Amino acid sequence: MNDWQYQPAQDIDLTPSERLRSYRREGGLISDSCRLLWWSGVKSSLKVWHRLSVTGREHLPESPSYVLVSNHSSHLDALTLAASLPLSVRNQLFPLAAGDAFFERPATSLFAAVMLNALPVWRTAVGRHAIKALRDRLIETPSIYLLFPEGTRSRDGTMSQFKPGIGMMLAGTNVPVLPCYLHGAHAACPPGARFPRPLPIRLTIGQPRLYSDVENRKNGWENIAQELESDVKALGGLTSDQ
Amino acid sequence: MLALIDNVTWQRWFGVGDAFADPVTVWIVSGIAAALAISGVAIWTLISRGRVSEESATELKQRWISWCWLIVAIAGPILLGAFWTVLAVCLLSLLCFREYARATGLFRERMISVLVVLGIGVLTLAVLDHFDRLYFATAALGVLVIVIGTLWQDRPTGFIQRVALGSLGFLLFGFSLGYLGLMTTTPDYRPILLMTIAAVELNDVFAFCCGKLIGGPKWLPNTSPGKTISGAVGALVLTTILVAVMGHFVFMGTSVDRWDRLMTLGVLVSGLGQLGDLTLSSIKRDLKIKDISHTIPGHGGLLDRFDSLVLVVPAVYHFLSLYLGPLGADQPMRVFTGG
Numbered sequence: 310m311n312d313w314q315y316q317p318a319q320d321i322d323l324t325p326s327e328r329l330r331s332y333r334r335e336g337g338l339i340s341d342s343c344r345l346l347w348w349s350g351v352k353s354s355l356k357v358w359h360r361l362s363v364t365g366r367e368h369l370p371e372s373p374s375y376v377l378v379s380n381h382s383s384h385l386d387a388l389t390l391a392a393s394l395p396l397s398v399r400n401q402l403f404p405l406a407a408g409d410a411f412f413e414r415p416a417t418s419l420f421a422a423v424m425l426n427a428l429p430v431w432r433t434a435v436g437r438h439a440i441k442a443l444r445d446r447l448i449e450t451p452s453i454y455l456l457f458p459e460g461t462r463s464r465d466g467t468m469s470q471f472k473p474g475i476g477m478m479l480a481g482t483n484v485p486v487l488p489c490y491l492h493g494a495h496a497a498c499p500p501g502a503r504f505p506r507p508l509p510i511r512l513t514i515g516q517p518r519l520y521s522d523v524e525n526r527k528n529g530w531e532n533i534a535q536e537l538e539s540d541v542k543a544l545g546g547l548t549s550d551q
Numbered sequence: 552m553l554a555l556i557d558n559v560t561w562q563r564w565f566g567v568g569d570a571f572a573d574p575v576t577v578w579i580v581s582g583i584a585a586a587l588a589i590s591g592v593a594i595w596t597l598i599s600r601g602r603v604s605e606e607s608a609t610e611l612k613q614r615w616i617s618w619c620w621l622i623v624a625i626a627g628p629i630l631l632g633a634f635w636t637v638l639a640v641c642l643l644s645l646l647c648f649r650e651y652a653r654a655t656g657l658f659r660e661r662m663i664s665v666l667v668v669l670g671i672g673v674l675t676l677a678v679l680d681h682f683d684r685l686y687f688a689t690a691a692l693g694v695l696v697i698v699i700g701t702l703w704q705d706r707p708t709g710f711i712q713r714v715a716l717g718s719l720g721f722l723l724f725g726f727s728l729g730y731l732g733l734m735t736t737t738p739d740y741r742p743i744l745l746m747t748i749a750a751v752e753l754n755d756v757f758a759f760c761c762g763k764l765i766g767g768p769k770w771l772p773n774t775s776p777g778k779t780i781s782g783a784v785g786a787l788v789l790t791t792i793l794v795a796v797m798g799h800f801v802f803m804g805t806s807v808d809r810w811d812r813l814m815t816l817g818v819l820v821s822g823l824g825q826l827g828d829l830t831l832s833s834i835k836r837d838l839k840i841k842d843i844s845h846t847i848p849g850h851g852g853l854l855d856r857f858d859s860l861v862l863v864v865p866a867v868y869h870f871l872s873l874y875l876g877p878l879g880a881d882q883p884m885r886v887f888t889g890g
Contacts, residue, residue, distance in 0.1 A: 313712050314712075315655055315656050315837075315838050316656035316659070317653065317654050317655065317656055317838055317840055318653040318654070318656070318658065321653060321654060321840060321843075321844065322840075322842075322845070323845065324845040324848075325845070325846060335653075335658075337649060337652065337653065337658040337664065338649075338658070338661065338664045338665065338668065339649075341661065
């Protein structure tokens with residue numbers, strides 16, 4: 310008789326607090342139920358409060374893994390991108406969130422990990438091993454990353470240059486990346502705002518790009534970042550120098 | 552709904568004033584508090600005199616603090632009343648199943664996890680309702696529902712494995728552990744539960760100490776390399792004596808209060824406690840993992856702490872029912888459902 314094939318949780322050797330921050334984190338029934346409630350609420354409130362409209366949904370791949378990249382100027386950005394996806398992918402959806410903002414304190418870590426399913430990106434030291442861990446997870450486990458390659462929220466709503474980390478994650482992989490542009494999120498909830506204003510938000514999802522034939526080297530990473538930046542700007546109707 | 556509950560049940564559920572009505576409860580709680588205080592002083596002395604390495608000191612402190620929290624979490628609900636005990640047992644069952652499901656990978660089978668959680672919910676309601684027949688029926692019906700619950704997925708690959716893992720998890724951590732709650736149907740549940748839990752935990756300590764002091768051949772080296780025959784026999788002797796002495800006071804004046812029956816109860820507690828421990832060891836060896844989780848600092852997972860109870864509690868319940876009649880038979884039945 311053959312042995313059964315067991316697959317213990319990938320994060321089984323971690324303490325509860327380590328698990329919240331880990332890229333190997335795997336959720337169960339509790340986090341699944343929490344996310345169902347959370348994302349249902351977010352979807353409804355964005356629909357009602359911000360009259361969220363999404364164009365380009367037909368570009369979304371049928372199944373993970375894939376990456377959504379977008380301009381970033383508001384805390385509503387990740388919520389809006391996630392809300393544009395079906396609820397059924399809520400456990401495969403991973404917003405990449407600033408580690409120092411979301412994963413420093415136990416309460417925010419718990420919220421970010423359980424409700425948002427966020428994975429931390431440590432802005433002060435985004436080492437290659439961290440990006441490699443994210444890349445490995447993307448390749449090995451069906452995952453959807455929500456990523457803001459500018460690295461931080463724009464204070465005035467203008468777009469900054471994309472950092473090459475996105476290229477390190479995607480170069481030489483078969484994972485499609487979809488450029489997106491968020492209209493109106495900055496006006497609705499700019500950095501420093503305590504409560505979002507009831508202004509409309511519009512999300513445009515562009516054609517997917519694949520970088521399987523791009524060499525996993527510095528030049529390739531920079532080219533990917535530049536190309537995606539141009540795509541996002543084009544979706545927003547911006548010129549390349551804006 | 553609470554207004555409809557009779558006074559007798561209300562008193563059993565929430566009668567915190569009766570917490571120390573039985574002197575055995577006072578002795579056990581005092582004994583535990585004293586043991587904690589003495590061990591705390593001993594650890595503090597060892598550390599302050601530099602008798603242990605920094606690493607060992609940290610681990611000792613962690614283990615002691617975790618024990619303090621565990622004792623509050625275990626003894627607190629038992630003293631507060633049956634209602635809180637049943638809720639605590641429900642939570643314990645859910646958390647133990649969660650650890651087991653994460654270790655085996657069963658947690659990825661959402662439907663089976665949902666069915667087991669619902670089964671634990673039904674067991675909890677059956678205990679609160681004091682509907683014993685529903686409790687016992689849930690064991691069979693629960694397994695049946697787990698077996699048929701995923702047929703509609705039309706995914707025969709891995710069917711036996713996921714259904715068997717789900718059924719085992721439900722029976723061990725829902726049904727068997729749920730007997731802790733079922734024991735609260737008798738108003739004298741406090742000393743019985745405290746005695747059982749304390750004896751099972753001390754059984755582990757006795758086995759460890761006897762094994763270290765006497766040494767000798769290993770018992771089941773492939774399952775649990777640390778366990779020795781001397782440890783097992785030592786624990787069997789010491790725990791049996793402990794249970795017989797405590798049981799004499801707990802069951803004074805009842806048909807259980809005979810030395811042969813009390814000794815049998817002690818052998819059941821010690822023997823099944825050790826076998827429960829070995830059951831979890833077998834599960835861990837099969838999964839090739841060292842700790843089932845890291846929930847309790849210094850201890851590992853909840854299952855590492857409560858594994859020995861899983862087989863003991865149903866045996867104690869049925870042993871007592873054999874001589875005392877069904878536990879709680881003098882209490883109002885089917886509190887919610889009537890009939």
